[in-house]
Amino acid sequence: MNTAWRRGFVAGALMLAVTLLGCEPTPDYGPQVPPYVGEIYAENSVLATGTAQQLGILPTGDPGQYAVTVSLPAGAYAPGIRVTLRWVTDLALLTDEGLQLGALVGTTYYSPYSALQLLPPAPVPTSPLTVTLIDPGVSTYDILHASECDVYWQVVGTARAAPSTPNSSLSFQVSGPGLWTLGQKPAADAGTVGTGLPPAPPFGCPTNGEVDGGQQD
Amino acid sequence: MASRIEVVVAAFTLFAAATSASRARAEPLPPVPATAAATSPLPLVLELHTGWHDPLGTAGLSLVFDRSGRLSGGVGLGLERWSGASLPALGLFGRARLVQVGPFWLGATATLSRVHDEVDRLYYRQPRSYAGDNLLWSWEPGYRASAALGIEFDEGRWSARLEGGVGYLLNDPRCEYDNNFVRTEGCDSPDLPAAYRFQVQPGRVLPSATASLGYSFGLEAPSRTPAGKSPAMAFMLSLTSTLAPIAIGVGMRVANKKRSAEYDQASLAAVGAGIVIGPSVGHAYTGDYLRASGMALARTAGLLLFYLAIRADGSCEESPCKGSGPVVLGVTSLLAVSALVVYDIATAPLAARRANERNGLGALGVVPAITTGGPTPSRGLALAGRF
Numbered sequence: 232m233n234t235a236w237r238r239g240f241v242a243g244a245l246m247l248a249v250t251l252l253g254c255e256p257t258p259d260y261g262p263q264v265p266p267y268v269g270e271i272y273a274e275n276s277v278l279a280t281g282t283a284q285q286l287g288i289l290p291t292g293d294p295g296q297y298a299v300t301v302s303l304p305a306g307a308y309a310p311g312i313r314v315t316l317r318w319v320t321d322l323a324l325l326t327d328e329g330l331q332l333g334a335l336v337g338t339t340y341y342s343p344y345s346a347l348q349l350l351p352p353a354p355v356p357t358s359p360l361t362v363t364l365i366d367p368g369v370s371t372y373d374i375l376h377a378s379e380c381d382v383y384w385q386v387v388g389t390a391r392a393a394p395s396t397p398n399s400s401l402s403f404q405v406s407g408p409g410l411w412t413l414g415q416k417p418a419a420d421a422g423t424v425g426t427g428l429p430p431a432p433p434f435g436c437p438t439n440g441e442v443d444g445g446q447q448d
Numbered sequence: 449m450a451s452r453i454e455v456v457v458a459a460f461t462l463f464a465a466a467t468s469a470s471r472a473r474a475e476p477l478p479p480v481p482a483t484a485a486a487t488s489p490l491p492l493v494l495e496l497h498t499g500w501h502d503p504l505g506t507a508g509l510s511l512v513f514d515r516s517g518r519l520s521g522g523v524g525l526g527l528e529r530w531s532g533a534s535l536p537a538l539g540l541f542g543r544a545r546l547v548q549v550g551p552f553w554l555g556a557t558a559t560l561s562r563v564h565d566e567v568d569r570l571y572y573r574q575p576r577s578y579a580g581d582n583l584l585w586s587w588e589p590g591y592r593a594s595a596a597l598g599i600e601f602d603e604g605r606w607s608a609r610l611e612g613g614v615g616y617l618l619n620d621p622r623c624e625y626d627n628n629f630v631r632t633e634g635c636d637s638p639d640l641p642a643a644y645r646f647q648v649q650p651g652r653v654l655p656s657a658t659a660s661l662g663y664s665f666g667l668e669a670p671s672r673t674p675a676g677k678s679p680a681m682a683f684m685l686s687l688t689s690t691l692a693p694i695a696i697g698v699g700m701r702v703a704n705k706k707r708s709a710e711y712d713q714a715s716l717a718a719v720g721a722g723i724v725i726g727p728s729v730g731h732a733y734t735g736d737y738l739r740a741s742g743m744a745l746a747r748t749a750g751l752l753l754f755y756l757a758i759r760a761d762g763s764c765e766e767s768p769c770k771g772s773g774p775v776v777l778g779v780t781s782l783l784a785v786s787a788l789v790v791y792d793i794a795t796a797p798l799a800a801r802r803a804n805e806r807n808g809l810g811a812l813g814v815v816p817a818i819t820t821g822g823p824t825p826s827r828g829l830a831l832a833g834r835f
Contacts, residue, residue, distance in 0.1 A: 236546040240554050243597055247614055255650055258643035260573055267577035272629035274578075274641075290632060290639040318629065 264315050264350050266379040268410070271348075273318040279308035286316050291365060299347065300363045301405075307356040317348040319410070346412035348379070349405060359404040362411065366399060372413035374403050379410060491515045491666045493522075493607065499658030500714050503559040503594040503615055504537045512662065518545050530564035530588065537563045545600070550681055551733060552599050557611060559594040563587070565617065567651025571644075579628060581641065585621040585649045592617050594656065603735070607662040615654040623649075657714075659721075676804050679797030682730035686796040690726030690789060693718045724748050727789050730796030734803040743792050750785035754778055 264276075273288040283305045287297030301316050308314055322345070347362065374388040390413060392401040405411050493512040502508065505526035512522035519542065526537030539561030545553040566586035573581070596613025623635035625644065632639040635649075697718030704711040724747045728740035757778030818827050 237554075240546050240556075240597065243556065247595070247597060247612070256646045256648060258571055258573075258646075260643045263575075267575050269577065271578045272627055289630060295638075320629075 262313070264313075266352070268348070268379045269319040269322040269346075271317050271319055274315060276313050276315040277303070279303065279310055279312045279314055281306055281308075281310040286314060288316055288318055296365070298365045301347075301349070302361040302363070303356070304358050304360070307358050307360060308354070312351065312354070315348075315350040317350070318345065319348050320345040322346055322410070346375075346377075346410040347405075348410050349408045352379075352408050355407045359406045361402055361404055363400060363402045364413075372401075375412050375414050376405070376407075377410045384412075384414075491664075493662045493664045493666075495522075495607075495609075495660045495662040497524075497609075497658050497660030499611075499656060499660075500717065501615065501654040501656040502658045503541070503561040503563070503592060503656065504539050505563065508537065508539075510539075510541070510660070512543075514543075514664075519543065520545075524559075524561070526563070534564060534589070535562070537561055550678075552601050555598055555600060557594075557596045557598060557613070559592075559596070559615075561592045561594065563590050563592050563617075565590050565592075565651065565654075567649070569650050573643075581644070582624075582626045583644055583650075584624040584626075585635075585651055586624075587617050587619065587621050590617040590621075591619050592654075594654075596656065596658070598658075601733075602662075605664040607664070609658070609660045609662070611656075611658040611660075613656050613658075615656055617652045617654070621649055621652070657718075676807075677734045677800040679800040682733050682796040682800040683793065684730075685733050686727050686730030686793040688726075689729035690722050690793060693722030693726060697722065720751060723751065723785060723789060727792030727796075731792065731799050734796070734799040736799050736803070739799070743788060747785050747788050750781045750788065753781035754785065757781060 275286055275288045277284055277286045284303045285300055286303065287300045289298035290296070291298055299316070299318065301314075303314060349360070371392075372390045373386045374390050375384045376387050377384045387406075388403065390401055390403040392399045401413075403413075491514055493514050495510040495512055496507075497504070497510060498507045504510075504524045505528050507527040508524050509527065510522050510524040512520055514520035514522075521540075521542040524537075524539040524541060526539075529536050539559050541557055541559040543555055543557045545555045547554040564587065566584060566588075568582065568584045571581045571583065572578070592615050594613055594615035596611040598609050598611035598613075600607060600609045602608070620635065623633065623637070623640060623644075625632045625637075625640050630639065634640065635645065697715040697720075700711055700715035700718065704715065724744050727747075728744045731737075731740040731743070754777075757774045760774035761778065
């Protein structure tokens with residue numbers, strides 16, 4: 232009897248040890264989606280179904296409402312492609328003297344060097360996506376686009392906020408993957424804006440003509 | 449007193465067995481006094497306990513109904529409150545003594561308690577392009593089931609227990625997420641990143657370690673220790689009680705790859721317990737409580753001096769200080785503590801021999817004996833010693 236109890240005690244001790252070893256869960260972040268630029272504060276993704284879909288990041292605190300929403304029109308992506316939207320800040324490589332970046336949402340709170348990153352790098356959506364911002368920082372903007380793998384911002388258009396109650400909002404169209412932001416172009420500049428910084432490719436950028444493919448889930 | 453009576457009884461029995469002629473005329477065995485606990489009308493033990501992730505918090509009091517049998521049970525109360533408006537931790541527990549090993553009992557404890565608990569984690573997603581994510585899970589209150597295995601030593605009215613186990617919080621927590629940009633509450637919130645929607649949240653399974661000291665309010669419990677103190681046992685107790693916590697502490701430190709401050713503190717506490725308490729255990733076993741506690745205090749003082757020396761030396765890095773006082777103090781105190789550890793372990797067998805001599809068991813021996821109580825002298829053997 233004593234031996235049986237002794238064995239039971241040892242078995243119990245082993246079970247406790249095994250339980251303790253497995254008691255701390257590890258987060259599973261899912262598939263990695265390069266390239267990575269700046270510091271990522273928010274990310275969300277959706278699996279394209281071929282129908283119209285919405286993807287939001289930066290919750291406002293009201294249920295289901297986001298400071299940034301991207302609308303995917305029907306057929307923009309083939310079904311099965313995971314579309315990812317990131318809020319990226321501290322884009323030191325992509326800033327330029329005189330160019331005020333990131334008047335995207337509530338600039339008094341958010342980092343001035345911020346942008347949206349739309350992934351995957353390929354394929355390009357067949358029709359433009361619509362980005363809607365709640366409560367942008369200023370009223371008139373240049374729409375700026377850059378590829379993560381070079382360091383130049385392209386001015387691709389102009390946007391104007393539409394005041395509404397209770398928050399102003401703004402919508403603009405994005406035609407492809409990469410970095411998107413709003414800024415105020417210096418008066419002397421026009422068209423392409425150069426950074427003057429060495430064009431070091433961020434982590435995950437393709438080299439020698441290699442192109443990242445869209446992730447099929 | 450009880451151990452002396454047992455020795456007398458054993459000697460008498462041996463003598464009687466060897467002398468068949470005198471058996472019929474031998475005096476009847478003196479009745480063994482009934483164990484006090486068996487007749488105690490109030491078999492209650494008050495316990496003070498402290499520990500890491502203890503089912504009743506960092507410190508608590510328990511009242512145990514213990515008749516010194518296989519099973520016991522009781523209620524517990526935590527000594528700290530989560531907030532001014534909350535109740536302290538409350539618990540019910542049952543214990544079983546399973547195996548006796550020398551003077552110790554190995555046993556199991558099951559506890560149900562109502563506690564308050566919270567766990568925070570800071571995750572850095574790889575690659576480090578992601579901002580750090582702060583997560584907080586809180587149970588206010590939490591209903592916890594715990595199971596533990598322990599070792600118990602009791603001597604007279606006093607008892608000591610060491611337990612290690614695991615607890616599980618039965619109800620769901622409240623979740624908070626914050627990465628400086630996004631802040632959300634609720635474990636089911638769609639804004640909580642999916643990676644942090646765990647089935648079993650961190651902190652819901654809690655490893656625990658508890659040390660408790662009990663005092664019996666009933667009559668004195670029966671001694672579980674043998675009459676004679678084994679020098680080998682005393683040595684092994686001091687040695688293993690020193691090395692095991694140190695090994696556990698070092699293991700926790702090595703396994704703590706996330707550099708959790710909580711685990712670092714626990715590993716330091718384990719190493720400290722091994723150094724301070726471990727070498728004294730063999731002396732407590734021999735009944736030298738004063739010496740055991742005195743040496744433990746001396747080692748505590750040595751460790752405190754070592755800590756102060758480290759702090760003083762650390763401040764010298766920021767602003768140059770004159771002299772090598774902190775270094776000398778640190779090295780001296782560390783050497784002193786090491787010497788005290790080795791000395792206590794090495795002298796534990798001597799303490800057992802001294803205890804046996806004190807109790808009259810130091811010079812026990814089997815001697816020939818002749819009785820003349822009958823018509824003819826009877827020859828036999830007797831167990832003799834100084835009393």
